[in-house]
Amino acid sequence: MTKELLQDIADSQMVLIGIGKEMEESYQGMKEDTFYGPLLAQAEAEEDSAAIIQYLQCHYVRRHPDHRIKKAYETLTALLEGKNYFVLSLSEDDYIFNSGLDRERIVTPCGGFRKLQCTERCNAEQESLVTDDKVILQVLEEIDNCNGDLSSVDFPVCTDCCGILWFNRIETPGYREEGYLTQWEKYTKWLQGTLNHKLCILELGAGMEYPSVIRFPFEKVAFFNQKSVFYRVHGKLPFLTEELSERGFSIKTDAITFLSEEGNQG
Numbered sequence: 001m002t003k004e005l006l007q008d009i010a011d012s013q014m015v016l017i018g019i020g021k022e023m024e025e026s027y028q029g030m031k032e033d034t035f036y037g038p039l040l041a042q043a044e045a046e047e048d049s050a051a052i053i054q055y056l057q058c059h060y061v062r063r064h065p066d067h068r069i070k071k072a073y074e075t076l077t078a079l080l081e082g083k084n085y086f087v088l089s090l091s092e093d094d095y096i097f098n099s100g101l102d103r104e105r106i107v108t109p110c111g112g113f114r115k116l117q118c119t120e121r122c123n124a125e126q127e128s129l130v131t132d133d134k135v136i137l138q139v140l141e142e143i144d145n146c147n148g149d150l151s152s153v154d155f156p157v158c159t160d161c162c163g164i165l166w167f168n169r170i171e172t173p174g175y176r177e178e179g180y181l182t183q184w185e186k187y188t189k190w191l192q193g194t195l196n197h198k199l200c201i202l203e204l205g206a207g208m209e210y211p212s213v214i215r216f217p218f219e220k221v222a223f224f225n226q227k228s229v230f231y232r233v234h235g236k237l238p239f240l241t242e243e244l245s246e247r248g249f250s251i252k253t254d255a256i257t258f259l260s261e262e263g264n265q266g
Ligand SMILES: [Zn+2]
Pocket: 118, 119, 122, 123, 124, 158, 159, 160, 161, 162, 163
């Protein structure tokens, strides 16, 4: 991490963070794993395979969190301590909710593993999302104890159509955006309040996935706020537009490595 960034965060009144897919859990190694491999193969044969795979991924990420990603969030938490910040994240792995960051200052428009929903096939009127963590913890426990046989796991079902509930994630058919809208409103209000304030913008690993959520709007915010500085960190796509060259820093390092470099605690 650069000295300039630490100084700019210290000097700023507000800090806007964007987290992209580069910071996200990759689930690499699940297929080869002796526990998850056979379960994934069984899931593939099921009608609702994509939903069941979500549960297996949720189990994987909660039981075997990636230490580098965890560490990256610890660094970020330390970096933002005492600051007026907001984090907009495209990650769906929920590491951010298990970090020390303030949940009230986070919005995750792609969803994650904290809420369940039925799909677009369901006839039920906009039924509310299932947000009871106990339901999810129960499934995870059943997966722990399933002895390699998914048929012994009772996946939660919709009270209306009896189909398996999916996680409230962007790839779920009929994704229910109300899962993040309350936080989104807070975010847009907070963002409006950044104008004329010394703002430090830090974009971490946001490439061209959903560029209209982080990448393009952040450039615009930086462009219109003359008191802002903009750091774009990405392993492959760190490039900045010409207009931002004076107040912008382009760092060609993947976001997790960037946050785990030595000497980043300031
Ligand atoms: Zn349903």
